[in-house]
Amino acid sequence: MEYPIAKGVFDILPVDPDPNGKWRESHLWHYLETQIRELASKYGYREMRTPLFELSALFTRSIGKESDIVSKEMYTFEDKGGRKLALRPEGTAPAMRAFIEKGLHQIPSARKFFYMAPMFRYERQQAGRYRQHHQFGIEALGCSGPEQDVEVIDLLYTLLKRLGLNHLTLHLNSIGEGATRERYNQALCDFLTPHLAHLSKESQERFHTNRLRILDSKDAGDQSILQHAPRITDFLDEASQQHFESVQRLLSDIGIPYRLNPFLVRGLDYYNRTVFEVTVEGIGSQNSLGGGGRYDGLLKELHGPDLPACGFGAGLERILQALLLQKIPFPEPERPQLFLIALGEGAKQRCFKLMTQLRHKGLFVEMELTGKKLKAALRFADELKARFVVIMGEEELQSGRIELKEMETGIGKTIVIDELGGAFDIK
Numbered sequence: 441m442e443y444p445i446a447k448g449v450f451d452i453l454p455v456d457p458d459p460n461g462k463w464r465e466s467h468l469w470h471y472l473e474t475q476i477r478e479l480a481s482k483y484g485y486r487e488m489r490t491p492l493f494e495l496s497a498l499f500t501r502s503i504g505k506e507s508d509i510v511s512k513e514m515y516t517f518e519d520k521g522g523r524k525l526a527l528r529p530e531g532t533a534p535a536m537r538a539f540i541e542k543g544l545h546q547i548p549s550a551r552k553f554f555y556m557a558p559m560f561r562y563e564r565q566q567a568g569r570y571r572q573h574h575q576f577g578i579e580a581l582g583c584s585g586p587e588q589d590v591e592v593i594d595l596l597y598t599l600l601k602r603l604g605l606n607h608l609t610l611h612l613n614s615i616g617e618g619a620t621r622e623r624y625n626q627a628l629c630d631f632l633t634p635h636l637a638h639l640s641k642e643s644q645e646r647f648h649t650n651r652l653r654i655l656d657s658k659d660a661g662d663q664s665i666l667q668h669a670p671r672i673t674d675f676l677d678e679a680s681q682q683h684f685e686s687v688q689r690l691l692s693d694i695g696i697p698y699r700l701n702p703f704l705v706r707g708l709d710y711y712n713r714t715v716f717e718v719t720v721e722g723i724g725s726q727n728s729l730g731g732g733g734r735y736d737g738l739l740k741e742l743h744g745p746d747l748p749a750c751g752f753g754a755g756l757e758r759i760l761q762a763l764l765l766q767k768i769p770f771p772e773p774e775r776p777q778l779f780l781i782a783l784g785e786g787a788k789q790r791c792f793k794l795m796t797q798l799r800h801k802g803l804f805v806e807m808e809l810t811g812k813k814l815k816a817a818l819r820f821a822d823e824l825k826a827r828f829v830v831i832m833g834e835e836e837l838q839s840g841r842i843e844l845k846e847m848e849t850g851i852g853k854t855i856v857i858d859e860l861g862g863a864f865d866i867k
């Protein structure tokens with residue numbers, strides 16, 4: 441094809457002929473999006489929609505200059521006015537920007553937000569990583585207590601469980617405050633220095649730029665070195681330690697299992713204290729369905745009010761892939777209640793009018809208009825899983841009666857054309 445789709449992105453279509461592409465079918469997205477909207481609103485989160493692009497400095501300042509997202513993955517461009525912009529790689533920074541800009545801290549009811557939106561990252565191509573992915577994210581502002589962390593975690597975990605997913609692991613860690621991370625960074629430096637030559641190339645680079653991220657390394661050699669590395673949780677200040685313990689207690693209270701993972705640091709700089717991720721087995725190395733944590737300093741960093749905050753982002757692609765992998769049934773797409781087949785020009789006109797009238801009254805009606813012969817038209821009605829079919833020819837036009845036939849049973853019933861709506865409880 442001369443103009444194929446760009447690399448690392450995908451179309452969401454009503455059907456995808458690729459046997460591995462079912463997760464890209466739009467009815468699955470609609471189902472997931474509906475479940476998300478319903479649950480988010482029950483937890484008191486309301487939707488926020490921000491533009492696809494922002495000033496790139498917003499992301500540099502929030503996510504961190506040395507993060508992979510900012511240093512390697514951002515789609516940046518200059519507009520005709522010379523402004524440096526970026527397609528948003530994530531949703532937290534834009535949400536904070538909007539919150540500050542509109543002075544929403546003055547409106548007590550405007551403190552819990554969700555979004556469902558595409559994000560853009562120039563990723564190395566691999567399964568589970570897309571250059572445009574879709575995130576469901578929530579951000580809760582203004583509450584510093586551990587209950588807030590747990591509400592946020594619970595929403596993500598409950599969503600995934602409600603969808604029917606199994607084999608989930610909630611990884612939990614605390615990275616404390618800035619001073620903890622500084623002391624820990626030094627301890628990690630002391631520990632890793634003698635092993636530096638044996639670390640993977642990527643980790644060697646990160647040693648100088650973003651040391652904590654070495655803990656995330658998937659390299660087996662790095663992992664065996666890291667086994668004996670100091671743990672950040674041994675460096676927590678008293679208040680962070682207490683907060684972390686409360687989060688764990690509350691999670692246990694509400695029956696959410698978790699695994700303490702001292703190596704979980706997350707790839708964005710704005711976090712403090714609680715960080716978490718939910719992974720699922722079986723979808724490959726990119727197995728994080730969602731992750732987030734507390735980011736108490738970000739609003740202030742962006743010159744907004746000094747308010748604590750907490751949230752997560754979850755990838756819709758990965759959730760759908762996991763659901764399909766675990767063979768969790770999805771509701772069927774809506775099927776037509778009635779399929780009309782007209783034989784001849786007069787019948788076609790009558791059927792078209794009938795279809796339009798019934799549609800206007802709320803019925804899902806389809807009609808064969810592409811010139812298919814009767815047999816093919818019936819096959820098509822079957823493929824659409826239409827509940828009833830009507831075949832209208834000269835004879836039916838003359839008599840003013842048609843046969844309404846149930847596709848599944850083959851049982852037919854003769855009806856006056858003008859009373860067809862009545863069969864569907866439509867006046």
Ligand code: HAM
Nearest residue numbers: 530532569570573728729730731732751752753754755
């Ligand atoms: P993140 O961990 O970078 O966090 O992304 C959240 C989720 O988005 C990941 O767990 C993953 O499911 C999905 N995801 C990320 N990148 C890709 C990709 N290239 N392809 C497919 N899926 C992807 C954030 O973005 C934070 N803003 C989350 C947050 C909100 N923290 C606090 N509030």
